[in-house]
Amino acid sequence: MEIKWQRVRGRFSAKSHFKRLAGIHGRRKKIIRPWQPPASWLDALDGFKVDGFQWQGPDDAGNGVILWCPHCRTASLIQFLGDGDDGGASVQPEILASFGDHRDDDQVLWSLFDIRILISKSFEMREFTFKPGSYRFAFDNDGISLILFRWAPAAALLTDQGLADFTAGALKRDPRDFHEISFNGYPAVAWKLCHGFLPRWHCFRSKPSFFQGRVWHIESLNRILGVHMLAKKPLEDSLLDTICGSYETLS
Amino acid sequence: MRKRKKHAPLADRETALAMIPVKSSHIEETRQANGEYLLRYPAASTSPRITVWLAKIGRQPKMRMKKIQLDGLGSQVWELIDHQRSVRDIIAHFASAHRLPVREAEVAVTQFIRTLGQRGLIGLK
Numbered sequence: 001m002e003i004k005w006q007r008v009r010g011r012f013s014a015k016s017h018f019k020r021l022a023g024i025h026g027r028r029k030k031i032i033r034p035w036q037p038p039a040s041w042l043d044a045l046d047g048f049k050v051d052g053f054q055w056q057g058p059d060d061a062g063n064g065v066i067l068w069c070p071h072c073r074t075a076s077l078i079q080f081l082g083d084g085d086d087g088g089a090s091v092q093p094e095i096l097a098s099f100g101d102h103r104d105d106d107q108v109l110w111s112l113f114d115i116r117i118l119i120s121k122s123f124e125m126r127e128f129t130f131k132p133g134s135y136r137f138a139f140d141n142d143g144i145s146l147i148l149f150r151w152a153p154a155a156a157l158l159t160d161q162g163l164a165d166f167t168a169g170a171l172k173r174d175p176r177d178f179h180e181i182s183f184n185g186y187p188a189v190a191w192k193l194c195h196g197f198l199p200r201w202h203c204f205r206s207k208p209s210f211f212q213g214r215v216w217h218i219e220s221l222n223r224i225l226g227v228h229m230l231a232k233k234p235l236e237d238s239l240l241d242t243i244c245g246s247y248e249t250l251s
Numbered sequence: 252m253r254k255r256k257k258h259a260p261l262a263d264r265e266t267a268l269a270m271i272p273v274k275s276s277h278i279e280e281t282r283q284a285n286g287e288y289l290l291r292y293p294a295a296s297t298s299p300r301i302t303v304w305l306a307k308i309g310r311q312p313k314m315r316m317k318k319i320q321l322d323g324l325g326s327q328v329w330e331l332i333d334h335q336r337s338v339r340d341i342i343a344h345f346a347s348a349h350r351l352p353v354r355e356a357e358v359a360v361t362q363f364i365r366t367l368g369q370r371g372l373i374g375l376k
Binding site: 113114132133152153155156159221222223251 | 323324349350351352354355356358359362
């Protein structure tokens, strides 16, 4: 089984996707044609616009569907490899019914290497950096920048410095900006800063004035997680709590 | 602009991971009180281009001792280079010692080994 997906900008056309697929298969000496999926498939894929296709190559064959979800504007392709003669009867409809391309709570679960976070879908990923020992992901949403950090191995990074000094070095800030707290039972440092002396004029500044964040040390997994938020307007504590609560690292 | 020549990799990933790193016999290593290593190694005092030119006319460049200070993690990898463990073994050991994903440990360790190799501190057999 193979699944591919892509966010579609503008109008979706199954015909153009099919043509593109035909071109790819044609180059690989495979014949592709439209195909009517069985009723069990259509029932299982309720909520999607479904277009079936079948292909035949010199050594292999298969059938699949192009799915279009108007809610999240995602086009997905699911195809099953096989002889293609059974008309898809060998495929369990439960497999297709378990397919989903978005959550119903307007949140997105990001799962990257050993870290996971559930955040609002309005946060769009701006940049990411994967360096050994240091991961960084930046998201933007309506004037709020969210930066997630993950450092490892924590024991080596904290050999001759405390968590506050390490965080200050990583974020290039003064260690006195941070205060020590306990977060979910882990030793942590937190900060809430406002730069500038005219609060009402913050929105006219080109750079963010409000900074809030938290870094915590998960000793059992030898990792350090961090959340840093920047904004031009004051940040709500509940947003940081929600983000930190859903940010986790897996063993 | 001059195009930089693309060199084909000497070994594929699997072969490279199976190789055994060997320390150069010209290194003087000092283990410091904090467990970190200070390495001294001979290096040509002239630039690589002049060193090549001197070699062409049959002359040896002047040598001087260079120093490199390894940090805690680098020192741990250095200790793991015992002329018996392969690169893959070192990665596995490093990953389990620091509870790191193997892929992440692989990137870090191979990058470090490559740096040591470029300075002539180790070779791979």
